[in-house]
Amino acid sequence: MAENTNSSNSHLDYHKQKKKDEMKQQVITFALMIIFTIIAFGMVTSGLDKLFVVPILLLLAVVQVGFQLYYFMHMSHKGHELPSLMMYGGAAVAFLTVLTMVVLVWW
Amino acid sequence: MSDEHTLNPEIMPEEPEKATLEGRNKFLGFWFFLGGETVLFASLFGTYLALKGSNNGGPTADELFGLELVFIMTMLLLTSSLTSVYAIYHMKNNDFKKMQLWLGITVILGLAFLGCELYEFTEYILHEDFTFRSSAFGSAFYTLVGFHGGHVLFGLLWIVTLMARNAKRGLNLYNAPKFYVASLYWHFIDVVWVFIFTVVYLMGVI
Amino acid sequence: MSSTIAQKRGFASTLWDYLTTVDHKKIGIMYLIAGGFFFLVGGLEAMAIRWQLVRPENDFVSAGFYNELLTMHGTTMIFLAAMPLIFALMNAVVPLQIGARDVAFPFLNSLGFWLFLFGGVLLNCSWFLGGAPDAGWTAYAPLSTTSPGHGVDFYVLGLQISGAGTLIGGINFLVTIVNMRAPGMTYMRMPLFTWTAFVTSALILFAFPALTVGLFLLMFDRMFGSGFFDAGMGGNSVIWEHLFWIFGHPEVYILILPAFGVFSDVFSTFSKKRLFGYTAMVFATVLIGFLGFMVWAHHMFTVGLGPAANSIFAVATMAIAVPTGIKIFNWLFTLWGGNIKINSAMLWALGFIPSFTIGGMTGVMLAAAAADYQFHDTYFVVAHFHYVIVGGVVFGIFSGLHYWWPKMFGKILNEGLGKFTFWTFFIGFHLTFFIQHFLGLMGMPRRYWIYLENQGLDTGNAVSTAGAFLMAIGTIVFLYNVIITSVKGEKVSGDPWDGRTLEWSIPSPPPHYNFRQTPLVRGLDPLWIEKSEGRKGMTPAEPLGDIHMPNSSILPFVMSLGLFIASFGFIYQTSDKSWLSLVFIGMGILLGCMFIRSVKDDHGYHIHKEDLDKEAGL
Numbered sequence: 001m002a003e004n005t006n007s008s009n010s011h012l013d014y015h016k017q018k019k020k021d022e023m024k025q026q027v028i029t030f031a032l033m034i035i036f037t038i039i040a041f042g043m044v045t046s047g048l049d050k051l052f053v054v055p056i057l058l059l060l061a062v063v064q065v066g067f068q069l070y071y072f073m074h075m076s077h078k079g080h081e082l083p084s085l086m087m088y089g090g091a092a093v094a095f096l097t098v099l100t101m102v103v104l105v106w107w
Numbered sequence: 108m109s110d111e112h113t114l115n116p117e118i119m120p121e122e123p124e125k126a127t128l129e130g131r132n133k134f135l136g137f138w139f140f141l142g143g144e145t146v147l148f149a150s151l152f153g154t155y156l157a158l159k160g161s162n163n164g165g166p167t168a169d170e171l172f173g174l175e176l177v178f179i180m181t182m183l184l185l186t187s188s189l190t191s192v193y194a195i196y197h198m199k200n201n202d203f204k205k206m207q208l209w210l211g212i213t214v215i216l217g218l219a220f221l222g223c224e225l226y227e228f229t230e231y232i233l234h235e236d237f238t239f240r241s242s243a244f245g246s247a248f249y250t251l252v253g254f255h256g257g258h259v260l261f262g263l264l265w266i267v268t269l270m271a272r273n274a275k276r277g278l279n280l281y282n283a284p285k286f287y288v289a290s291l292y293w294h295f296i297d298v299v300w301v302f303i304f305t306v307v308y309l310m311g312v313i
Numbered sequence: 314m315s316s317t318i319a320q321k322r323g324f325a326s327t328l329w330d331y332l333t334t335v336d337h338k339k340i341g342i343m344y345l346i347a348g349g350f351f352f353l354v355g356g357l358e359a360m361a362i363r364w365q366l367v368r369p370e371n372d373f374v375s376a377g378f379y380n381e382l383l384t385m386h387g388t389t390m391i392f393l394a395a396m397p398l399i400f401a402l403m404n405a406v407v408p409l410q411i412g413a414r415d416v417a418f419p420f421l422n423s424l425g426f427w428l429f430l431f432g433g434v435l436l437n438c439s440w441f442l443g444g445a446p447d448a449g450w451t452a453y454a455p456l457s458t459t460s461p462g463h464g465v466d467f468y469v470l471g472l473q474i475s476g477a478g479t480l481i482g483g484i485n486f487l488v489t490i491v492n493m494r495a496p497g498m499t500y501m502r503m504p505l506f507t508w509t510a511f512v513t514s515a516l517i518l519f520a521f522p523a524l525t526v527g528l529f530l531l532m533f534d535r536m537f538g539s540g541f542f543d544a545g546m547g548g549n550s551v552i553w554e555h556l557f558w559i560f561g562h563p564e565v566y567i568l569i570l571p572a573f574g575v576f577s578d579v580f581s582t583f584s585k586k587r588l589f590g591y592t593a594m595v596f597a598t599v600l601i602g603f604l605g606f607m608v609w610a611h612h613m614f615t616v617g618l619g620p621a622a623n624s625i626f627a628v629a630t631m632a633i634a635v636p637t638g639i640k641i642f643n644w645l646f647t648l649w650g651g652n653i654k655i656n657s658a659m660l661w662a663l664g665f666i667p668s669f670t671i672g673g674m675t676g677v678m679l680a681a682a683a684a685d686y687q688f689h690d691t692y693f694v695v696a697h698f699h700y701v702i703v704g705g706v707v708f709g710i711f712s713g714l715h716y717w718w719p720k721m722f723g724k725i726l727n728e729g730l731g732k733f734t735f736w737t738f739f740i741g742f743h744l745t746f747f748i749q750h751f752l753g754l755m756g757m758p759r760r761y762w763i764y765l766e767n768q769g770l771d772t773g774n775a776v777s778t779a780g781a782f783l784m785a786i787g788t789i790v791f792l793y794n795v796i797i798t799s800v801k802g803e804k805v806s807g808d809p810w811d812g813r814t815l816e817w818s819i820p821s822p823p824p825h826y827n828f829r830q831t832p833l834v835r836g837l838d839p840l841w842i843e844k845s846e847g848r849k850g851m852t853p854a855e856p857l858g859d860i861h862m863p864n865s866s867i868l869p870f871v872m873s874l875g876l877f878i879a880s881f882g883f884i885y886q887t888s889d890k891s892w893l894s895l896v897f898i899g900m901g902i903l904l905g906c907m908f909i910r911s912v913k914d915d916h917g918y919h920i921h922k923e924d925l926d927k928e929a930g931l
Binding site: 012015016019022023026027030033034037040041044045050053054057058060061064065068069072073079080082083086087089090091093094095097098100101102105 | 118121125135138139141142143144145146148149150152153154156157174178181182185186188189192193196199200291294295297298301302304305306309310312313
């Protein structure tokens, strides 16, 4: 019995530590997101060439969203296979929809 | 009666949001819903992109948008995303008070964001003569950004309701999935905003 | 609380029971009744259309009314008849097929039904309030944005509400199938109907949001003065077409896939064989769902998207013929060498194969973009989509109803009447629509209320109308069959067809907790495995214990009512702003109900083991 509580305590401690480490990671993620945002705003105000800036803006946005989904929303954890499937499914349809509206609508 | 006991275990499980079947259902169903929301916002983004040049003689995007306010709004919403991560972190540590505290901060940041957005809209309407009805660009802009703002408002009402309802009884396995799912919703709002500030504002003024 | 009320067993208590129920079997029955009702309404509109076209320059209805009829016929049949009837079968069967006691979200399931019903009622209110929508079921802008009166407003809000219901239903079935399967029921052991319900639900999840947005934009244009589709404000009507078909094409697969599932189960049961090529069937279903999102622009070949876009969408469309062909051959091979029993359910399934194949073939013809410039907006298109939707979906619904009627109601539909329905409907269907291919090739445009004589269209149209009457007779006989069966039909056992899947291992109709003990699934066609090893029923996966059930609730009904009320406010505030008060009242009701739902705990209740024993003893 005593051993049991002991081991469950150390078990708890282990998980607590794991969560703490993860939280540290989250804060780093957040810092990166802030930096990305500042880069994005900075590039736009610096007056660089449009053809150069726009792809980078989109890339930064996609990476930020990846951070949100995989770290803040824990999609990198186990048990998120179907959520990932459905998010990627939605993203695929979303991509087609936006692409269509950009290239297949005119006049 | 047995529910009372099973929903309030002495040691909270590792993932309280997924400890019950209802919790697992809610978790999965809400993720699926977010998959659908992705398409919803994509349709709005697509419409905006198709119509952003149709200003009908009114102000254009780069005449209209100022980046200072958008930057502040972005920081507010990004930070609120982190604070809701903290809230869930404390939920998993079974520390209800700290969870409520961080959720409270999230709500305040969200309110500040919404205030900025309202200020922005009134500026456009009163001083720039840029309204929902002035051009197809106007319609598309207010619809896209307004849908996002509506999501923020709904999220705030939701989180406040959850906080008030459970203030006295604390965390259990019945409400843990609710808190978790609300935080997912809040993150998703931020996901949409990342694309809004990039596609609408930054790409609008460049 | 509701259980004590239900014990009185009066009419009022039964009504209350159905208004508040969260039981998927009762919700399935309500979907069936409501969908059946709208099927009759849509059928009546179809008969009026056919009667108008029976001879040249007929004046049975006016041109404007004809537009309303054809719009409402299409809208009703797709959204208010086919969808709910598919949902009726899914509700009645899917939880039983996976060995679940309930769906994942019983409350939302009920909400989905009431939203659909109130949306449908709202749409049909337009008939009595100044005229129905008249811009076609596709509601292309600017025809829809400039249509006078409130008809199209009813279309927008009716579809918005019922669409929300469908989305909710779709998410419910996705989670149910993922999370609620009995022990041993792996994905690759699920019956084909469950698989198709799963893929259909995923399509709903990704397709309906596009419609939601499209309808919002149309609503804003018509009611709040925005300019999305108004060229004068810089708007663009092609956006509506894209949004509508990004939803609309997957919608076709949303309808047909569950019908494929029905046929797969029916063929396998009545051939006494395991489904041929089960894995390929699953793969083909998923592939059809996947490709279904990449072909929508084939509805828009003549818009002028350019040769590159048209070619891409033409090739993608033709590619869908491959998985569909795989399915047709697998059904034929399932029949081959089987111990075939031909009854009504089987007749509908057998009639489906040639009918649907014709529709698929004309589909490939239409997919050729260059040829489509000739076919577009003629009766050839009308013939094509009726061959796939009637020959596929409606046949599937009839087949499924005959097959699962004993499971839903405990009685088998009369076989003689069933066969009579099949033959009149089947012959009538081909009479009506086969000749329309040729009318279309001869140049008869769709959606015109009259045609001139001596253009070679007279005989064809007369034949087509005669066929429509045969279909009507078939439908009436089916209704008679339903009534006579419920009055006189004999009770049957839980397994009247010598079935193969889990739903046949429990009594008919099932008790409200479905399974006394959750079954242990040991392979594909689990009941058949047990039977072939000499056991009578399923081996339980758990000891007999208390069963947890959800509480019933009136909130879904009230929430839908709130949206219904708010819709009238939205529609009429264009002329008088005081109608906005209805918007606030209705939305207040909705938000209030959501608040109550959020604040009031709902833990459900338990059926105790002793009560289960008592029931078994009876």
